[in-house]
Amino acid sequence: MIKRLIYFLLFFTVIVYSQNENSLNDSIKKYKYTNPSKAIDFGIEFTNKYYDVKPTKIIYQTYGLIGEILQSNGLDDLALEYFNQTIKQYQSLPDSEKSFPSINYPPYIILNIGNIYLQNRNFEEAYKKYYQAIDLFNKIENKNVKFSGLNTSYSNIGLIEDLKGNLDKADSIYFQVYQKRITSPKHEDILYSLALLLSVEIRKNDFSVAQSRLKEIETYYDGLSSELKEKKGSLVRRNYGYSYSVFGAHYQSIKEYDKAIEYLNKTEKILYDFPNEITTMGSRIAECYFGLNNLKMAEQIARENLQIKNLSKTEKKYNYKVLENVYKKKNLDAELIKIKDSLILLSSSNLSAALFNKLGKLEISLNLAESKRLINENKLKSNGQLFSLIIFLIIILFILFVFWSNYNLQLEKAKRLELTNKNLNFDVEKKNRELVSKVNFISQRNEYLRSLKRKISSSSTNESLTLFKVNKQLDLVLKSENAYNEFDKVFVNVYPDFYEKLNKRFKLSKTDLRHAAYIKMNHSNDEIARITGVSKRTVENQRYRLSKKINLQSGEDLNTFISTI
Missing domain, CATH: 1.25.40 (Serine Threonine Protein Phosphatase 5, Tetratricopeptide repeat)
Known part of the structure; x- marks a missing residue:
């Protein structure tokens, strides 16, 4: 009894995934669940009308839909005809019109063919088709189609294990699929997985667990909107009703017929359409x-x-x-x-014999199509490899030409750079000589003027007034900015960013900057004193103030710090 119910459940799987198709003929789709006979009649009319028409996406999808309806009504031999036609039409479409251009077979059709094998208890072939479908779904870029298709394929593998009596394995597969489905708000799929778990729990005689599972299903269903549950052909309501049919089948199998009738009548009321x-x-x-x-x-x-x-x-x-x-x-x-x-x-x-004959022919057709595809792929691969080799050689020659051109260019640049560096070095050396000459001039001039002041200081009293005036003039010359301004100009030419960097980081006076410049030129305190015309003590005080303004840490050397700027 329960196994018979599992086959009934298989018809549900045909419907769960077909909702992913978007452009099917509306009239057939309208009656697919609520009036299958009318849908089949309309499908036959559609077939007669478009049989010799050039294949299009809508036509091949409609063939697949008709096949699903025929299969759900137990007309497997006719369903196979439509599935075979669907595959042929799909393969004849250009990639731009295919739902899944990356694959050579529509995966849902392969899944449906697997269902036919399962209904006829050919588990080995059913396994092959389901895993072929899984391989195809994994190649699809559309995440929603891939998600739905993989879950349906694995659920059907669980049905095989269920029918073979491997209940723990079936339970594990059903639960894994359920765990994935609860991440997506597709309520009919979640209810379907819960019903599968309920079915296997009853078959394992975990009746208390099954009762808890039914309450879980009822709670989940009650939490959904009325619009979702009451609309005509609601898959949510259908999968909810299936849970009660599981209990009905269970009570029928243990001959508690009153309870079985109660649950089956309740199922009929839920599945009225x-x-x-x-x-x-x-x-x-x-x-x-x-x-x-x-x-x-x-x-x-x-x-x-x-x-x-x-x-x-x-x-x-x-x-x-x-x-x-x-x-x-x-x-x-x-x-x-x-x-x-x-x-x-x-x-x-002779339905069964005819059915397996058609399945055999379909397999041969699929194998021939696959062989043809592989031959074409190998031809394309060979041509592609030859083309790739030619392109590779062209690229290599182009790269060699680029390297050769670049080498000559770099060689020319190196020569120009070397010449430029020589000119720059010459200019720097010239400016350094000018700077040193300027410094020496200032130093010698100041030394001469100080010597002259000493002589004046040792002159007689009668000459004091005149010499005092001369002495004042000498002081003015010693402290004159003109010479120092000339020094600054030459220094900036040699070290263009030095003053600017110091001014950005510290608040320094003109005297501080000039003192730092002398340190940059590696002059000692004595030399700085001679250049600036002040005492060594004054130079030391200037050095101390400069260190404070720069905020040198304990142990840091001013000369080292200045040399890094």
């Missing part, structure tokens, strides 16, 4: 009434179910089985023969 799901619930309810020995209700519901248009062969079989058991108990041999004939007719149809 999902015909496929309603027919599945109807078949279960008929079986439960038979289990309660309420033959009248079992017969009535089974016959009502069989009147549903486009009822899948699987559901027909379940309802005929109910009627067969009812008529056996009632000893209605004539009715029993009719039912058995119907069952024989259903069983004798």
Whole structure:
């Protein structure tokens, strides 16, 4: 019973990811969930109209959509025809019109083909298709499509483990997908993952855990907006209803039919606008009434179910089985023969063989297409490699030419730079000589004038008045700024930024700056005293004041500091 429910769940996976397609035919999409029969009729009309038309994005997407609807209605052989056509149309489109130009197959179609293998219990092939889909989704740049597609693929792998009885492994996969889905506000996907966890917890006989899980689902659903829950064809409501159907299937499997009917009826009320799901619930309810020995209700519901248009062969079989058991108990041999004939007719149809034949042909077609793609890729790769080699050689020659040109250019620049440096060195040396000459001139002049002052000081008293005047004139000459201004000009030519740097950092007088200049020229205190015409003691005091203004730290040398500027 529970395994049968897992196959029912597989139809849900077809619908979850198809919401990512944006440009499908609105009319088919409108009836996809609420009236699948009408959607199929419209799909056939669409196919007849556009069968020979040049493939476009909307046409290939619509073929895929029709295939999904056929598959969800149990028409796997027809679904494969449409999936095969979808792949052909997709591959014939130019890259600019493909939904996913980086890949050669539409991944959702590969996923659907995997679902068909799973429904027919070919787990090995289903695995291959799901992992092929995962590989394709990983190559897609659209993050939303990749996220949804990968989660759906891994959920379906979990279904395989579930059907194989590897419940712990299935539980682990379902939980990992759930953890990823709760990071995205897509409520229908989150409810779907919770329902999967609920299903496997029941199968593991963790009934108390399953009851807590159902309360968690109810709390989550109650917190959603009414608009989201009540709109026609709401996937949120559908996945919520599935949780109750899980409990219904559980109680049916342990023969607590009253409880099973209660949960299945509740599921029917929630899924009132999902015909496929309603027919599945109807078949279960008929079986439960038979289990309660309420033959009248079992017969009535089974016959009502069989009147549903486009009822899948699987559901027909379940309802005929109910009627067969009812008529056996009632000893209605004539009715029993009719039912058995119907069952024989259903069983004798060569659907399974035809289905696997089509699957085989589809696999051959896919393999041939893949081989063709690889051959073309190898040709392109070979041509590309030759082209790349030619381009590489051209680039190498160009680089060599650039290096050769650059070498000659640098050689020419080096010669010019060497000549420029020689001229600069010559100018610097010339300016240094001028500066030293200027300093020597000032020093010698001052020394001469001081010597003259000493002689005047030793003259006789009668000459004192005249000599006093001369002495005053000599003092004026000694303290004259003209010579020092000339010195400053020459100094600035040799050290253009020296005064500017000092002025930016410290508040220094003209005397301080000039004293610093003498230190920059490596003059001692004695030499500075001779140049400036002051005593050595005065020079030492000037040096001390300059050190204070510069804020030299203890142990720092003024000469060293000045030389770094």
